[in-house]
Amino acid sequence: MTDHPWPDVDIERDMLAAAGLELVAGPANEGPSPSAVEAMIAANDPVAIMTCWARVTAAAIAAPSDLALVARLGVGLDNIDIDAATRRGTWVTNVPDYCTDEVSDHAVALVLDAYRGISRLSAAVRAGTWDPSSGKSLLRVREATVGIIGFGRIGRMTGSKLAAFGCEILGYSRSLAKGRREFYEAVDLAEIAARSDVVIMHAPLTPDSHHLLDDAFFLSLKRKPLIVNLGRGAIIDTDALVRALGGGYVSAAALDVLESEPSVPSTLRERANVVLTPHVGASSTASLIDLRRRASEEVVRVLRGDAPIFPCNLPARAESAQA
Amino acid sequence: MTDHPWPDVDIERDMLAAAGLELVAGPANEGPSPSAVEAMIAANDPVAIMTCWARVTAAAIAAPSDLALVARLGVGLDNIDIDAATRRGTWVTNVPDYCTDEVSDHAVALVLDAYRGISRLSAAVRAGTWDPSSGKSLLRVREATVGIIGFGRIGRMTGSKLAAFGCEILGYSRSLAKGRREFYEAVDLAEIAARSDVVIMHAPLTPDSHHLLDDAFFLSLKRKPLIVNLGRGAIIDTDALVRALGGGYVSAAALDVLESEPSVPSTLRERANVVLTPHVGASSTASLIDLRRRASEEVVRVLRGDAPIFPCNLPARAESAQA
Numbered sequence: 001m002t003d004h005p006w007p008d009v010d011i012e013r014d015m016l017a018a019a020g021l022e023l024v025a026g027p028a029n030e031g032p033s034p035s036a037v038e039a040m041i042a043a044n045d046p047v048a049i050m051t052c053w054a055r056v057t058a059a060a061i062a063a064p065s066d067l068a069l070v071a072r073l074g075v076g077l078d079n080i081d082i083d084a085a086t087r088r089g090t091w092v093t094n095v096p097d098y099c100t101d102e103v104s105d106h107a108v109a110l111v112l113d114a115y116r117g118i119s120r121l122s123a124a125v126r127a128g129t130w131d132p133s134s135g136k137s138l139l140r141v142r143e144a145t146v147g148i149i150g151f152g153r154i155g156r157m158t159g160s161k162l163a164a165f166g167c168e169i170l171g172y173s174r175s176l177a178k179g180r181r182e183f184y185e186a187v188d189l190a191e192i193a194a195r196s197d198v199v200i201m202h203a204p205l206t207p208d209s210h211h212l213l214d215d216a217f218f219l220s221l222k223r224k225p226l227i228v229n230l231g232r233g234a235i236i237d238t239d240a241l242v243r244a245l246g247g248g249y250v251s252a253a254a255l256d257v258l259e260s261e262p263s264v265p266s267t268l269r270e271r272a273n274v275v276l277t278p279h280v281g282a283s284s285t286a287s288l289i290d291l292r293r294r295a296s297e298e299v300v301r302v303l304r305g306d307a308p309i310f311p312c313n314l315p316a317r318a319e320s321a322q323a
Numbered sequence: 324m325t326d327h328p329w330p331d332v333d334i335e336r337d338m339l340a341a342a343g344l345e346l347v348a349g350p351a352n353e354g355p356s357p358s359a360v361e362a363m364i365a366a367n368d369p370v371a372i373m374t375c376w377a378r379v380t381a382a383a384i385a386a387p388s389d390l391a392l393v394a395r396l397g398v399g400l401d402n403i404d405i406d407a408a409t410r411r412g413t414w415v416t417n418v419p420d421y422c423t424d425e426v427s428d429h430a431v432a433l434v435l436d437a438y439r440g441i442s443r444l445s446a447a448v449r450a451g452t453w454d455p456s457s458g459k460s461l462l463r464v465r466e467a468t469v470g471i472i473g474f475g476r477i478g479r480m481t482g483s484k485l486a487a488f489g490c491e492i493l494g495y496s497r498s499l500a501k502g503r504r505e506f507y508e509a510v511d512l513a514e515i516a517a518r519s520d521v522v523i524m525h526a527p528l529t530p531d532s533h534h535l536l537d538d539a540f541f542l543s544l545k546r547k548p549l550i551v552n553l554g555r556g557a558i559i560d561t562d563a564l565v566r567a568l569g570g571g572y573v574s575a576a577a578l579d580v581l582e583s584e585p586s587v588p589s590t591l592r593e594r595a596n597v598v599l600t601p602h603v604g605a606s607s608t609a610s611l612i613d614l615r616r617r618a619s620e621e622v623v624r625v626l627r628g629d630a631p632i633f634p635c636n637l638p639a640r641a642e643s644a645q646a
Contacts, residue, residue, distance in 0.1 A: 005455045029456055053455075105464045105488065109435035116432040118600060119442035125599040126592055130585040132328045133352055135606025141428045143609060164487030165428065262453040269449055276448040277441060283458025286466060 002040065002054035003031045004073075006288060012050065015296035021303065026054065030262070031079075038063065048299045051079065058084035069093055069302045072312075073295045074282065075154075078205040078232060082313050089315040093298050093308045097153060098290040099282035104157035106281040107200050107230050110254035111146070111162065114198075114226045115139040119275055142166035145223075147196030149212070150203030150231060151176055151186070158200060159184050170195060174208075193220040198228065205232035213237065218244035224251045230281045233259035242267045245274070256281040325363065325377035326354045327396075329611060335373065338619035344626065349377065353585070354402075361386065371622045374402065381407035392416055392625045395635075396618045397605065398477075401528040401555060405636050412638040416621050416631045420476060421613040422605035427480035429604040430523050430553050433577035434469070434485065437521075437549045438462045442598055465489035468546075470519030472535070473526030473554060474499055474509070481523060482507050493518060497531075516543040521551065528555035536560065541567035547574045553604045556582035565590045568597070579604040 001012060003026045013023045024044050026032055031053035032040070041049065041063045049056055049070045056070055061084045069091035070080055077094060085092045113119050117138050124131070144167045148155045151171035159169040163183035176186045192199060199221075203209045213227070213236040227250050229236055238259045244250045252273040258264060261279060268274045282291075302308050324335060326349045336346045347367050349355050354376035355363070364372065364383045372379055372393045379393055384407045392414035393403055400417060408415045436442050440461050447454070467490045471478045474494035482492040486506035499509045515522060522544075526532045536550070536559040550573050552559055561582045567573045575596040581587060584602060591597045605614075625631050 006459055007456070029454075101463050101465050101489070102461070105435060106439050108488075109432075109439040109441050112428060112432035112435055113441045116429050116600075117603070118432050118436045118598065119445050121600045121603065122436075122442050122598045123446065125587060125601055128587075130587055130601045131352075132585075132602045132606070133330070134601060135603030136329055136608060136611055138425070138603060138607045140424050140607045140609045142424050161487050164484050165431075166424070262455075264448060264451075264453055275441065275445045277439075277444045278448055278453045278457060279455045280440065280444065280458030280461060283455070284461040284463045285459060286463045288459055 001050040002026045002037050002056065003028075003052050005029055005052055006292075011289065011292040012296045015293065016299065019300040019304070021300065031055070034060070048303060050295060050299060053079060056080045061085050061088060061090060069299065069308065071295050071299050071302075073291055075099065076204050076232060077312055085315070086313045087316055091302055091308050091315055092312040093295075093302070093310050094312055095291050095294045095298070096310055098294060099284075099287045100153050100157050102284045102287045103154045103202070103230050103281045104161055106256060106277070107158045107202070107228055108161050110228050110230075110256070110275060110277075111144075111198055111200070111226065112141065113275055114252050114254055115141050115144070120272070144168075144197040145170065145195050146198045146200060147172065147187075147192035147225075148184075148200045148202060149173075149189070149192060150201060151184075152202070154230075155200075155202040156184075158202065167198075173203075189217075190220065193217060194222045196221075196225045197223050198226045200228040201231040201235055203231045203235055205234055209235050211235070211237040211240075213241070215240045215243065218249045221249050224248065226251055227253045227255075229253075229255045229257055231257065233257040233261055238265060238268070245271060324373040325349045325360050325379065326351075326375050328352055328375055329615075334612065334615040335619045338616065339622065342623040342627070344371075344623065354378070357383070371626060373618060373622060376402060379403045384408050384411060384413060392622065392631065394618050394622050394625075396614055398422065399527050399555060400635055408638070409636045410639055414625055414631050414638055415635040416618075416625070416633050417635055418614050418617045418621070419633055421617060422607075422610045423476050423480050425607045425610045426477045426525070426553050426604045427484055429579060429600070430481045430525070430551055431484050433551050433553075433579070433598060433600075434467075434521055434523070434549065435464065436598055437575050437577055438464050438467070443595070467491075467520040468493065468518050469521045469523060470495065470510075470515035470548075471507075471523045471525060472496075472512070472515060473524060474507075475525070477553075478523075478525040479507075481525065490521075496526075512540075513543065516540060517545045519544075519548045520546050521549045523551040524554040524558055526554045526558055528557055532558050534558070534560040534563075536564070538563045538566065541572045544572050547571065549574055550576045550578075552576075552578045552580055554580065556580040556584055561588060561591070568594060 009025045016023045034055045034057045038060045041060045052073045058081045067090045072094040146167045147170040151173040169184040170187045171184045254275040256277045332348045339346045357378045357380045361383045364386045375396045381404045390413045395417040469490045470493040474496040492507040493510045494507045577598040579600045
């Protein structure tokens with residue numbers, strides 16, 4: 001296990017031990033460097049790699065004498081060289097639905113924070129200012145048209161929650177045919193840019209989504225929206241966002257993920273209309289227990305020779321992966 | 324118009340002028356003292372009193388030679404001596420539904436802020452701490468049982484929005500028969516105290532609701548709830564709440580109204596688990612325009628001899644009130 005953003009690995013160790021497996025754990029909190037991960041893999045010759053944030057490179061995947069799976073403790077797969085795993089016949093798995101509620105709760109929380117001024121006004125009251133007239137710049141959530149980019153499991157849940165506030169919901173995914181259904185209208189990116197008062201990013205980071213929100217996107221905005229990012233930092237070109245905030249193309253930003261995390265650019269930190277949370281969108285007491293149990297179960301399942309429940313690739317030589 | 328928590332009175336003045344009526348306006352922002360209101364009334368001999376936060380006493384209501392109505396620019400009526408108005412044959416009106424969305428948006432915003440840690444974590448990131456492991460203490464909104472005290476127009480709207488997150492909704496109003504229906508279960512106060520993870524106060528301030536949440540209520544809590552107040556400050560005994568926070572009977576508080584407002588007790592301001600907003604729950608750009616237009620229309624309507632749309636009393640001698 002390359003890294004773990006929780007203090008201990010008792011859940012993982014106990015579940016693996018019950019199946020006769022030994023866990024070797026990397027550092028808590030901060031993800032180790034790719035070379036540190038490669039050294040750890042080379043030293044331990046694991047049959048499975050579990051990973052949170054650390055990069056699992058082709059070299060790390062090539063090193064073990066036998067490697068049945070790389071299990072991501074999370075949803076996104078951008079830190080794993082999936083092609084390298086596929087080539088050597090190794091499963092890649094994730095846990096796609098442990099945090100559907102958390103991420104969508106967090107997205108709506110960030111929208112409501114901006115519309116109702118909670119963090120800003122609470123800081124002002126704490127600093128000694130009680131000003132009821134500050135309410136005149138707050139906004140009615142019902143009047144917002146919300147464009148959601150990445151309209152899978154999580155994006156739809158965010159949309160259904162905001163629909164209960166009376167918002168108009170626009171959804172965009174590359175695979176989604178245009179048209180109105182249920183509580184949303186499926187549109188293209190240009191329409192998201194033209195019609196949204198709030199743009200929420202729920203897409204995964206892939207080569208196609210890298211810097212999807214760039215100068216051209218921000219220039220195409222019509223309604224000076226709030227930008228909310230619950231996907232990955234690098235989906236937004238940070239410098240372009242800073243320019244868009246400065247030029248008034250967007251009214252505010254609420255970001256749970258940053259291109260440079262854990263480093264926070266002062267160009268974002270010092271703006272009053274930017275709210276930042278430290279990549280906790282998927283986290284809750286309940287979701288982290290879910291995640292750790294289910295990732296551990298997946299490792300046990302694949303190592304005893306069964307197919308994974310949440311495969312993210314089809315290994316080139318499946319028979320060798322089920323050793 | 325005794326007071327107005329917005330900088331100008333152009334909307335009110337223009338609408339009254341169009342009906343041939345003259346507006347005399349008291350101070351912006353801070354409500355004047357009862358004696359200042361009484362002096363203003365005595366000096367101007369109005370046929371109608373419009374009021375936001377200032378107290379309109381029996382003496383103020385008795386002074387004018389003819390007084391058709393006291394129009395509250397808002398929902399709550401705790402600052403108006405309704406009995407005195409009724410006795411002298413004066414209508415009391417309010418605008419009950421201009422802010423149903425805003426207050427319920429604000430209530431959900433405060434719940435989500437507590438469950439997702441937005442204001443707390445955003446302040447930490449701003450101060451230089453990026454700690455993803457802080458997510459382990461966040462909470463899944465779906466798992467919350469939410470007890471709403473004051474289950475009228477606004478309370479139901481808050482309930483319906485939180486039901487979209489999967490919360491179990493308990494509603495209490497004195498007039499509400501117990502039982503399960505639509506998206507909620509109507510219960511008594513004891514059950515609210517026993518079952519709620521979140522208690523949201525939406526009740527109006529009346530002699531019956533004064534200090535409704537007192538030591539006895541906090542002692543009867545079973546699940547260490549978050550306490551949210553969108554009603555009036557004096558519905559909660561502040562000292563009892565501080566004791567309940569200190570003793571661990573409640574986990575946190577999010578208050579838009581305070582017993583002592585505009586003064587903020589340091590016992591609340593200095594606690595990390597208390598979020599405070601400055602009585603802006605009803606406010607938005609849209610709601611304040613709605614409110615000001617509709618209160619002015621009500622004054623014009625009653626002064627031309629029609630019955631009000633939102634009467635809050637039945638004046639003793641209606642014929643003299645319609646002079």
